[in-house]
Amino acid sequence: MRLQHLALVDFRNYAAAEWSPSPGANVLLGSNGAGKTNLLEAIHLVVTGVSPRAGRERDLVRWGREACSVRAQVVRDEFSGALDCQVVWDRQQGKSVRRGGKALTGAGRTAVLGGAVLFSPGDLDLVKGPPSSRRDYLDLAAAKTLPRYRGLLRRYGTALAHRNRLLADAASGRSRHLSLSELQPWTQQLITLGGEVLRHRLWALSGLAAPARAAYARLSDSGEALTLTYVPAAGQAEPETAGMAVHPANPPTTVLPGWAADHPPSPAATAAHLAQAFAERQADELARGLTLVGPHRDELILSIAGAPARVFGSQGEQRSVALSLRLAENVFLRQALQDTPLLLLDDVFSELDARRRMGLLGLLREAGEGHQTFLTGTDLAGVPVEGFAPMALFRVAEGRIAPADGH
Numbered sequence: 001m002r003l004q005h006l007a008l009v010d011f012r013n014y015a016a017a018e019w020s021p022s023p024g025a026n027v028l029l030g031s032n033g034a035g036k037t038n039l040l041e042a043i044h045l046v047v048t049g050v051s052p053r054a055g056r057e058r059d060l061v062r063w064g065r066e067a068c069s070v071r072a073q074v075v076r077d078e079f080s081g082a083l084d085c086q087v088v089w090d091r092q093q094g095k096s097v098r099r100g101g102k103a104l105t106g107a108g109r110t111a112v113l114g115g116a117v118l119f120s121p122g123d124l125d126l127v128k129g130p131p132s133s134r135r136d137y138l139d140l141a142a143a144k145t146l147p148r149y150r151g152l153l154r155r156y157g158t159a160l161a162h163r164n165r166l167l168a169d170a171a172s173g174r175s176r177h178l179s180l181s182e183l184q185p186w187t188q189q190l191i192t193l194g195g196e197v198l199r200h201r202l203w204a205l206s207g208l209a210a211p212a213r214a215a216y217a218r219l220s221d222s223g224e225a226l227t228l229t230y231v232p233a234a235g236q237a238e239p240e241t242a243g244m245a246v247h248p249a250n251p252p253t254t255v256l257p258g259w260a261a262d263h264p265p266s267p268a269a270t271a272a273h274l275a276q277a278f279a280e281r282q283a284d285e286l287a288r289g290l291t292l293v294g295p296h297r298d299e300l301i302l303s304i305a306g307a308p309a310r311v312f313g314s315q316g317e318q319r320s321v322a323l324s325l326r327l328a329e330n331v332f333l334r335q336a337l338q339d340t341p342l343l344l345l346d347d348v349f350s351e352l353d354a355r356r357r358m359g360l361l362g363l364l365r366e367a368g369e370g371h372q373t374f375l376t377g378t379d380l381a382g383v384p385v386e387g388f389a390p391m392a393l394f395r396v397a398e399g400r401i402a403p404a405d406g407h
């Protein structure tokens, strides 16, 4: 996929900006707060349909304004013609998406146009952050390839909130005694929707695990292997302990209990698994007033040589794991969408030592020729321009993007 033209109106700190990037590597330089990250966010949003940042989408609208628009002309690998696409976020009416001048409605609103992968300094949170960071990683990868996945997550979240309220009210004595027949329909919904979430996550994981392992092998110098282990919350074992049990000789992914990662379980299998877990944890749930079973509590454990990187990884190892996850996302999207993802590298190289810089550059080059790449930095010293020849240089300042001469 290639971005030919981008037009922003009232998007974050941009009042009105137009930009035609080059088809190869684009280096965006600007001082802190100039709007470099915002620009990458706009590209990610218009191409994938989702913002790469967690948080409220209404924050995309420039302060004091009612609506923002991101409009792009893009070309997919196998088409020669440019497609016009636009995402509008209106404070009153929410999000709307147009493709080729036509408004998309319903599930189509999230239709996937192509892939984009954002590498950001915050990616270290994938390794060091709470389990929700790693769940978000899987969810974002799935959402970028399956338009309906976002809706599924939303419905799961709504059902979960209802069930939690019932449990919390009963546990705190705010409501009369909670009858199990009242809880049961919500449990059933969580079994059905949660089972689907689980299947989608495992499907994404099956495409991510091997490339993540391969990337890590190239970025680290220890020869130790990266393993991704999906641990459903229902298991009685503590996730960190369960992660320890994975031997490096194992395949790149394992899931509990006994599911092969390359063959995600059937709907019946996930439903049966969740139903049993709910039955086992019922007393706990009633006592604590909280839903303790389901994908909202699952963990993805990243381990190096069998030890969880979150706890035992050195700073450098953790950084390599985070990079490996993004490189894997690129491989996964390319395969799932049959199109070359855009690579958005937000101030990534300045934080890497020379070895990892070279490793990342090599991997990006191998990931395939023809990637359109966007790199940001405050100055040229933080960007390995030599690795991206030929490249076009732009300066971001005062809400504008202008060609720069490099001096």
Ligand SMILES: Nc1ncnc2c1ncn2[C@@H]1O[C@H](COP(=O)(O)OP(=O)(O)OP(=O)(O)O)[C@@H](O)[C@H]1O
Residues within 6 Å of the ligand: 011, 012, 013, 014, 030, 031, 032, 033, 034, 035, 036, 037, 038, 039, 059, 060, 061, 062, 063, 347, 378
């Ligand atoms: N909705 C909004 N309306 C107006 N301004 C916003 C909005 N959201 C964010 N901003 C502003 O956009 C500015 C630029 O942010 P951005 O993160 O893109 O900078 P940057 O160039 O990446 O800086 P750095 O080099 O520090 O990473 C920030 O100062 C922020 O306050």
Ligand SMILES: [Mg+2]
Residues within 6 Å of the ligand: 036, 037, 038, 346, 347
């Ligand atoms: Mg930034």
